Amino acid sequence: MVTLKQLAKELNVSISTVSKALNNSEEIGEETVRRVKELAALYNYKPNKVALSLKQNKTKTIGVIIPNILNHFLAKVLFGIEREATKLGYNIITCISNESLEKEKESLQILANGSVDGFILCVAEETQIKNEVDHFRRTISQGLPIVMFDRVAHDVMCDKVIVDDFDATYRATKGLLAENRKRIAFISNVDKLSVGKLRERGYAKAILENHDMELLHLSIKKKDDHQKKVKSFLKKNPEIDGVIAADSSSGIIAINAAINLGKKVPRDMSVIGFASKGDSYHAFPKLTTIRQHAKVIGANAAEMLIHRLQNMHLNEDVKTKIVKTSLIKTKSTL
Numbered sequence: 520m521v522t523l524k525q526l527a528k529e530l531n532v533s534i535s536t537v538s539k540a541l542n543n544s545e546e547i548g549e550e551t552v553r554r555v556k557e558l559a560a561l562y563n564y565k566p567n568k569v570a571l572s573l574k575q576n577k578t579k580t581i582g583v584i585i586p587n588i589l590n591h592f593l594a595k596v597l598f599g600i601e602r603e604a605t606k607l608g609y610n611i612i613t614c615i616s617n618e619s620l621e622k623e624k625e626s627l628q629i630l631a632n633g634s635v636d637g638f639i640l641c642v643a644e645e646t647q648i649k650n651e652v653d654h655f656r657r658t659i660s661q662g663l664p665i666v667m668f669d670r671v672a673h674d675v676m677c678d679k680v681i682v683d684d685f686d687a688t689y690r691a692t693k694g695l696l697a698e699n700r701k702r703i704a705f706i707s708n709v710d711k712l713s714v715g716k717l718r719e720r721g722y723a724k725a726i727l728e729n730h731d732m733e734l735l736h737l738s739i740k741k742k743d744d745h746q747k748k749v750k751s752f753l754k755k756n757p758e759i760d761g762v763i764a765a766d767s768s769s770g771i772i773a774i775n776a777a778i779n780l781g782k783k784v785p786r787d788m789s790v791i792g793f794a795s796k797g798d799s800y801h802a803f804p805k806l807t808t809i810r811q812h813a814k815v816i817g818a819n820a821a822e823m824l825i826h827r828l829q830n831m832h833l834n835e836d837v838k839t840k841i842v843k844t845s846l847i848k849t850k851s852t853l
Contacts, residue, residue: 521564523537526562529558530558540552540555581636582637583613584613584616584626584627584638585641586617586618587617591767591797592669592795593669595795595817599813599820599821620646623640623654631661636663636828641670659676666680666827668820669714669816671713677837678827678839678840680839681841682811682812684721686721687721691809692726695763700789701760704736704761704763705718705762706749706752706762706765706769707738707739707765708766718763718765722763735756735759745768745769746775749772753773759788763791765792767793767806770806770808771798773792774803785851789852790807791846792806793808799849804851807846807847807849810844812844
């Protein structure tokens with residue numbers, strides 16, 4: 520592979536002149552720039568990115584840590600991060616924490632050793648349950664900024680991209696109340712996560728504002744048979760005429776279980792769930808969804824991190840970007 524030194528020797532100019540010409544420096548004349556670029560193209564010259572990163576103390580690479588690659592929402596956020604990062608001239612390295620605190624710590628430690636300039640991450644479930652955040656603070660203190668999305672550690676001073684889970688669920692529940700639903704249940708398999716807690720609070724606030732209504736909450740654990748548990752819950756509470764699901768699978772299961780029990784959806788029971796457009800098609804009738812706009816979240820996270828990386832000298836205050844959700848009404852609500 521041809522080097523800057525070889526190009527400089529053949530053109531009878533300095534290595535510095537070749538480097539500046541390739542980077543369109545105004546210090547170099549147009550004719551010299553043309554000659555340098557023509558010769559570089561002839562030899563198919565490519566800059567040594569490792570050497571460049573060592574010289575600039577920048578890798579132009581972002582570390583992304585997500586809890587679960589099989590989660591449709593997280594996969595779409597990752598797509599949004601990668602697309603925006605590429606557009607802004609950055610690469611990404613992705614690690615999967617598998618909801619493990621130790622795996623999350625390990626990923627941060629490995630990538631912080633000169634491989635990346637900063638991190639975008641969604642906090643692992645075990646990290647949120649144990650409320651352990653010192654590894655994030657240590658990383659930031661090393662001069663590596665972090666942008667958190669979706670599940671975030673509120674005690675860590677860093678940029679964040681979230682949706683207003685509380686308000687989204689509150690408004691969705693009010694929508695079912697506007698349909699004159701009298702017994703609205705909340706079903707969730709994300710109770711232990713920050714987003715799940717916020718969604719439950721939004722539901723509770725809307726219900727408790729109607730003094731003659733009571734809270735109906737079904738919590739589903741990982742080890743549970745989700746379909747069996749939802750069906751049993753609906754069977755024991757036949758008066759339920761509305762469901763708010765804190766996750767996509769619970770909304771789809773609720774529709775299928777209701778129909779299996781002889782209910783008509785949405786005539787007898789309306790269902791709303793946090794889900795993507797693709798997820799909503801797995802139920803018949805199609806699930807009315809609270810759309811989080813995952814790709815937009817990813818793009819915003821990448822833009823925020825790269826902005827901070829390029830303006831570290833300004834020492835700007837941390838920011839929280841709130842991406843607005845959309846309620847997409849389909850056939851599971853009136």
